[in-house]
Amino acid sequence: MPYTLLIRHCxxxxxxxxxxxxxxxxxxxxxxxxxIADGYVACENDRIVAVGPMAELxxxxxxxxxxxxxxxxxxxxxxxxxxxxxxxxxxxxAAEFERKLxxxxxxxxxxxxxxxxxxxxxxxxxxxxxLLADALRHLxxxxxxxVTTLEAKSGxxxxxxxxxxxxxxAREAGRQQPVRVVPTFLxxxxxxxxxxxxxxxxxxxxxxxxxxxxxxxxxxxxxIFCEQGAFSVAESRQYLAAARDLGFGLKIxxxxxxxxGGCEMAAQLGAISLDHADYLSTAxxxxxxxxxxxxxxxxxxxxxxxxxxxxQYAPGRAFIDAGLPVALSTDFNPGSCPSKNLWLALxxxxxxxxxxxxxxVAAVTRNAAWAIGQQQxxxxxxxxxxxxxxxxxxxxxxxxxxxxxxxxxxxxxxxxELVAENP
Numbered sequence: 001m002p003y004t005l006l007i008r009h010c011x012x013x014x015x016x017x018x019x020x021x022x023x024x025x026x027x028x029x030x031x032x033x034x035x036i037a038d039g040y041v042a043c044e045n046d047r048i049v050a051v052g053p054m055a056e057l058x059x060x061x062x063x064x065x066x067x068x069x070x071x072x073x074x075x076x077x078x079x080x081x082x083x084x085x086x087x088x089x090x091x092x093x094a095a096e097f098e099r100k101l102x103x104x105x106x107x108x109x110x111x112x113x114x115x116x117x118x119x120x121x122x123x124x125x126x127x128x129x130x131l132l133a134d135a136l137r138h139l140x141x142x143x144x145x146x147v148t149t150l151e152a153k154s155g156x157x158x159x160x161x162x163x164x165x166x167x168x169x170a171r172e173a174g175r176q177q178p179v180r181v182v183p184t185f186l187x188x189x190x191x192x193x194x195x196x197x198x199x200x201x202x203x204x205x206x207x208x209x210x211x212x213x214x215x216x217x218x219x220x221x222x223x224i225f226c227e228q229g230a231f232s233v234a235e236s237r238q239y240l241a242a243a244r245d246l247g248f249g250l251k252i253x254x255x256x257x258x259x260x261g262g263c264e265m266a267a268q269l270g271a272i273s274l275d276h277a278d279y280l281s282t283a284x285x286x287x288x289x290x291x292x293x294x295x296x297x298x299x300x301x302x303x304x305x306x307x308x309x310x311x312q313y314a315p316g317r318a319f320i321d322a323g324l325p326v327a328l329s330t331d332f333n334p335g336s337c338p339s340k341n342l343w344l345a346l347x348x349x350x351x352x353x354x355x356x357x358x359x360x361v362a363a364v365t366r367n368a369a370w371a372i373g374q375q376q377x378x379x380x381x382x383x384x385x386x387x388x389x390x391x392x393x394x395x396x397x398x399x400x401x402x403x404x405x406x407x408x409x410x411x412x413x414x415x416x417e418l419v420a421e422n423p
Contacts, residue, residue, distance in 0.1 A: 001044045001045075002044075002061050002062065002063045003042045003049070003050075003063075004043060004044055004045055004065070004067065004416060005042070005067045005069070005387065005413070006040060006057075006066055006067070006069065007040060007041045007069045007071055007076055007389060007391065007413075008054060008057065008069070008070065009038060009070055009071050009073060010036070010039045010075070010076035010391075011071065011073035011074055011075060011395050011396070012035055012036075012075045012076075012396060012397055013035065013036040013037075013040070013041065013051070013076050013077075013381065014033075014035055014075060014076070014361060014381075014397060015034045015035065015039075015078075015380060015382065016034075016361070016362060016365050016366040016379060016380040016381065017034050017051070017380050017381065017382045018032065018034050023293065023294045023295045024297050024327075024366065025325060025367055026294045026320060026323050026324060026326075027294075027321065027323050030320050030326065030358075030359045030362050030363075030367070031356055031359045031362070032358075033358070033362060035397070036053055037053070038053060038054045038055075039051065039052060039053050039054065039076070040053075040057050041076060041381055041389055042057075042061065043389075043416045045387075045415075045416055046386060046415035046416045046417075047384060047416070048382060048384065048385050048386070048387050048389075051381050051382060051383065069391065073395055074391055074392055074394065074395060074410065075391075075392040075396065075397065075408075076381075076389060076390065076391050077381070077389075077390050077392065078365045078378065078379055078381050078389065078390070079146060079147070079149065079365075079389060079390055079412065079413075079414065080145065080146045080342050080365065080368075080390070081147070081148070081149045081150075081365055081368035081369045081372070081374065081378055081379050082142060082147045082150040082329055082330065082342055082364075083151050083273070083299055083368040083369075083372045084153075084275050084299050084329035084330070084331050085150055085151060085153065085329070085330065085331065085332040086153050086155055086156065086186070086332060086334075087135050087138055087139070087152035087170055087173070087181070088123075088131050088135050088154065088156070088169045089122070089156040090131060090134075090156070091118070091121075091122030091123070091334065092338070093114070093118060093119065096109055096114050096115070096335075115335065116156070116189070116190060116335060117193060119334050119335065120156055120157065120192075123157055123162060124157060124159070128165055128168070128169060131166070131169045132172055132173060132176075135169055135170065136177060138332070138340065139173055139177050139179050140177070141340045142179060142340050143178070143179055143414075143420045144407070144409065144412070144420050145340060145341060145342055145343065145407055145409060146342075146390045146407075146409040146420075147179060147342060148180065148378060148388035148390075148412065148414045149369065149374055150179055150180070150181055150182070151181075151182045151183075151184055151221075151371075152170035152174075152181050152182065152183055152184065154166035154167050154170070154185055155186035155187065155189035156189070157187070158187070158189065160187075160209050160210050164210065164214075167185060167214065167219055171183055171219075178414040178415065178419045179414065180374070180378070180386075180414075182220065182221075182373070183220075184220075184223050184251060184372075185211070185214060185219050185221070185223065186222075186223040186225070187210055188202075188203060188206060188222075188223070188224035188231060188236075189225050189230070190230045190231075191230075199230075199231050199232070199235055200235055203231065203235055203238070203239045206239070207239065207242045211242070211243060211246050212246065214248075216246070216249075220248065220249050220373060221248060221250065221251050221272065221372070221373075222239075222243035222249070222250060223252065223253065223275075224236045224239055224252055224253065225253040225254075226252055226253065226254040226260065226266075227253065227254070227256055227257055227258065227260070227262075228257065228258055230253075233260055233262050236254075236265065236266070237269070240252070240266060240271070241269060244269060244270065249271075249272050249373060250269055250270060250271040251266075251271055251273050251274075251275060252265075252266035252275065253275050253276055254274060254275070254276060255274075255276060255278060255279040255280040256277075256278055256304075258279055259279040259280065261284075263277055263280050263284065263298075264284055264287065264288060267292050268291065272296065272370075272371060272372070272373060273296065273297045273298070273299045273371040273372075274296060274298050274299065275298075275299040275301065275329075276300075276301055276304070277298050277299075277314045278305065278310075278312050278313060278314045279312065280298070280314065280315075280319075282318040282319070285298065285315075285318065285319045285322045286322040286323065286324070288324060289322055289323035289324040289325075290323070294323055294324070294325055296325075297327050297368075297370050297371040298314070298316075298319050298324050298325065298326050298327070299327045299328075299329055299368075299371050300314045300316050300319075300326055300327070300329075301314075301328075301329055301330070301337065302314075302328065302345055302348035302349050302352050303330050303331065303339050303341075303344065303345050304336045304337050306348060306352075307336055307337050307338070307339070313352040313353050314353055315353065315354070316349060316354055316355050317354025317355065318354075320355070325367050325370065326349075326359070327363045327367040327368040327371045328342070328345050328346055328349045328355075328363040328364050328368070329342070329345060330342055330344075341405065341407070343405070343406065343407060343408065344404070344405050345364070346360045346361070346363070347360075347400075347401040347402075347404050347405070349401075351401075357398045357400060357401050360400075361397065361400060365379045366379040367379075386415055387413060387414075387415055387416035388413065388415070389413040390409055390410075390411070390413075391409075391410045391413075392408040392409060392410055393408050393409070393410045393422075394408050407422065409422050
């Protein structure tokens with residue numbers, strides 16, 4: 001078939017392609033992927049069919065129907081993969097933000113009925129239509145930032161029916177707009193308020209009453225928050241093992257505030273990603289990398305300590321050097337990161353976690369795709385993958401993290417179709 005879309009004269013074409021093919025990028029590989037000067041990307045319908053330098057373009061594949069996009073020397077790269085968000089929730093917590101700035105602690109706010117419990121109340125009270133409208137609005141914002149695939153966790157219902165409703169809304173939001181949405185079940189965010197002081201009973205309820213009502217083909221991952229005040233390592237192990245037996249892939253929120261061993265435990269169970277990891281030691285990271293042969297991804301969330309005004313950031317540089325693949329994400333949620341700016345997270349990954357610009361770009365594309373099991377569909381520019389492509393308003397890769405907080409996106413293509421364009 002002739003080309004239906006051609007993006008040509010790309011100043012730097014960031015393909016994210018290169019070995020290894022069977023695992024995420026780690027160590028030197030996280031920076032040593034292919035960049036093509038004066039390149040092109042050619043697509044047939046929703047798939048990429050050719051990538052290379054302009055000198056190798058087959059002009060015979062062009063027809064009057066081919067849509068030609070002139071990149072005019074700009075950076076062209078894969079669509080962003082947002083691999084850790086809490087997309088569906090009710091309300092917002094701006095009033096708590098002011099209280100924190102006045103010096104109130106999270107525990108003070110929680111004791112007064114705020115914190116996650118306020119979001120749970122707002123989420124339970126919201127209608128399905130209201131939750132869907134908010135999710136679609138958030139996805140439109142993500143799309144303008146160049147996000148073309150996004151993971152959406154539940155976790156703000158904390159009862160069986162609301163958690164199932166959040167998953168349902170996430171799936172419907174994915175159907176109603178072009179960004180691919182990958183649902184993750186995070187019913188085990190914290191124990192529901194009706195189970196205060198009884199975390200094991202809450203997890204038993206999820207295993208007995210909720211997980212069997214989910215289809216791993218539609219909701220591929222189960223997640224849990226392993227931390228003081230949430231769930232212990234032993235409780236998390238039992239829950240994740242039960243989820244694995246039901247056919248779900250595994251994820252974990254762990255080592256966010258303390259090094260408890262949750263990351264190593266989840267890696268032993270075959271978890272696809274270990275998220276937060278601010279307190280994961282370099283030695284533990286090296287053990288995980290060796291034990292999993294570099295197939296488990298550390299998803300780092302630098303905007304969370306920034307927003308919470310914390311000093312501890314995950315040692316991303318040490319993780320990469322230890323052979324542990326690193327992805328970056330916003331952790332978009334109403335409490336600890338009300339931001340959809342994955343470009344800012346990319347910059348903070350460089351500034352506070354020690355990643356190079358090339359490593360950080362890999363962390364929001366190819367490695368992020370691995371972290372949600374989508375590497376066969378997105379994260380790179382290579383024949384056979386979905387035609388998710390960004391044209392940026394910068395000329396070189398280092399400019400991406402340099403323009404702090406900017407949205408560099410000029411055009412967003414998902415499945416070969418133009419879905420967003422910024423001035």
